Amino acid sequence: MDEEVERIAEDIESMKIRGAGRIARAAASALAITARKSSATSSEEFVGEMLDAARRLIATRPTAVSLPNSVRFVVKRLREGSKARLSLGSLKEHVIEASEILIEGSEQAVTRIGEYGSKMIEEGDTVMTHCNSSAALEIIKTAHKQGKKIKVYATETRPLFQGHITSQILSKEGIDVSLICDNAVRFFISKIDKVIVGADAIAANGALINKIGTSLVALAAKEVAIPFIVGAETIKFSPETIVGELIKIEERPWSEVINPEILRNIGKISVRNPSFDVTPPEYIDMIVTEKGVIPPQGSIQILEENYGWMTPEELFIL
Numbered sequence: 001m002d003e004e005v006e007r008i009a010e011d012i013e014s015m016k017i018r019g020a021g022r023i024a025r026a027a028a029s030a031l032a033i034t035a036r037k038s039s040a041t042s043s044e045e046f047v048g049e050m051l052d053a054a055r056r057l058i059a060t061r062p063t064a065v066s067l068p069n070s071v072r073f074v075v076k077r078l079r080e081g082s083k084a085r086l087s088l089g090s091l092k093e094h095v096i097e098a099s100e101i102l103i104e105g106s107e108q109a110v111t112r113i114g115e116y117g118s119k120m121i122e123e124g125d126t127v128m129t130h131c132n133s134s135a136a137l138e139i140i141k142t143a144h145k146q147g148k149k150i151k152v153y154a155t156e157t158r159p160l161f162q163g164h165i166t167s168q169i170l171s172k173e174g175i176d177v178s179l180i181c182d183n184a185v186r187f188f189i190s191k192i193d194k195v196i197v198g199a200d201a202i203a204a205n206g207a208l209i210n211k212i213g214t215s216l217v218a219l220a221a222k223e224v225a226i227p228f229i230v231g232a233e234t235i236k237f238s239p240e241t242i243v244g245e246l247i248k249i250e251e252r253p254w255s256e257v258i259n260p261e262i263l264r265n266i267g268k269i270s271v272r273n274p275s276f277d278v279t280p281p282e283y284i285d286m287i288v289t290e291k292g293v294i295p296p297q298g299s300i301q302i303l304e305e306n307y308g309w310m311t312p313e314e315l316f317i318l
Contacts, residue, residue: 002037005030005053012067013060015160020200020236021110021134024070025103027057031074032099035092043088050078050095061250065201065209065238070106073235074098102235109233109290114138117196117231117288121148125193128153128185128221131211132162133198135231137169139288140196144175151176153188157211159256159273182213189220199232199287204241204303206281206296209249212274218283227285234289237302250275 008030011017017026034053040046054071061067077098081091117139121127125143127150129136143150152170154177157163163179170177180188195217201209208214208230221228238247254263254271263271281296289302 001053001056002034004037005034006056008033009056009060012057018162019132019134020066020198021106021233023061024066024233024235025106027067027070028074028099028102028106030057031071032096035095035099038092040088043082043086043091046088046091047078047082050075065240065247066233066235069235069237069239070102073102106233106235109235110134110138112290113231113233113288114142116290116293117229118142118146118148120227120229120286120288120293121150121194121196123148124150126151126153126191128155128188128192128195128217129166130155130163130182130195130197130214130217131157132165132169133231135233135288136196136198137166139229139231140170140175141173144173151178153178153180153192155180155182155185155213155217157213158182162211182216185213185217186220186223189224189226192221192224192226194226195221195228197228197230199230199236200276201247202230202232202237202287202296202299202302203247204238204300206284206287206299208279208281208284208296209238209247209276210279212277215277215279215283218279222283228279228283230284230287232287232289234291234302237299239303242300242303247278249277 008026012023012026017023031053034050038046038049040049054075058068058071074095078095081094086094113135121143127140129152140152152175154163154166167177167179197210197214199208199210218228252273252275254273257271257273284296287294287296
């Protein structure tokens with residue numbers, strides 16, 4: 001496999017590349033690089049190279065639904081071009097074009113989500129967010145650019161502290177932002193007007209799979225009856241859930257949670273590090289997509305529009 005592509009895969013795996021939208025764009029970019037650098041001398045050999053790269057990319061992050069969706073988007077067009085017996089050169093161009101379409105669409109999607117979601121933020125609102133989401137940040141930044149005076153509480157989002165990145169981005173935009181510990185959410189929730197988070201995946205029933213701790217934020221928001229809003233590109237909706245597949249929750253290395261030296265001093269214990277949790281649709285007020293705002297119950301319609309024509313066999317082509 002090409003070194004540049006392997007480096008992208010490793011960056012996704014290690015979470016140097018994080019955020020579902022960024023992951024999807026990185027995967028599409030890696031496939032385009034594979035196509036451009038391919039030394040294949042036949043269409044069959046080229047298809048094999050592309051599928052090897054696709055499998056490597058998908059294996060990096062099992063919970064990030066946008067990753068297999070973006071890979072599937074490109075591979076579907078690869079297979080279509082192969083069946084149409086395109087020449088090797090034309091097949092490469094077909095794959096590169098598909099990758100570029102996905103990347104451009106993903107970038108535009110976040111902008112549109114910001115435009116739709118910003119309408120839900122009012123002058124003087126205090127917003128809470130969790131983790132580091134391009135879509136959630138775009139909603140907040142767009143509202144700020146519209147001249148609305150807002151304040152943001154950003155959780156640290158342990159164990160990898162993605163909230164530090166969120167706070168830095170918002171601060172540079174000139175937004176009043178306070179960084180808080182994850183376990184201070186309920187302490188501050190009474191000061192909040194709206195919660196806005198991103199998504200790693202959306203299931204067919206409208207359930208949200210997002211960074212660990214999201215469900216606790218949603219529970220606190222439900223308790224005080226404030227809107228819990230999700231910003232999610234449609235590429236994050238999981239087509240596998242239509243045919244009964246459950247979204248796998250990734251567990252990451254224990255070393256992200258505790259220093260090995262400290263662990264040795266404590267003694268023999270197990271350390272669990274789930275990266276995501278599930279927020280039930282009953283705790284979600286609305287989902288903002290690039291196609292508009294929907295209730296969580298509208299997720300199945302998004303999935304049917306985007307993937308309803310696919311058979312179970314086509315869903316699992318890799």
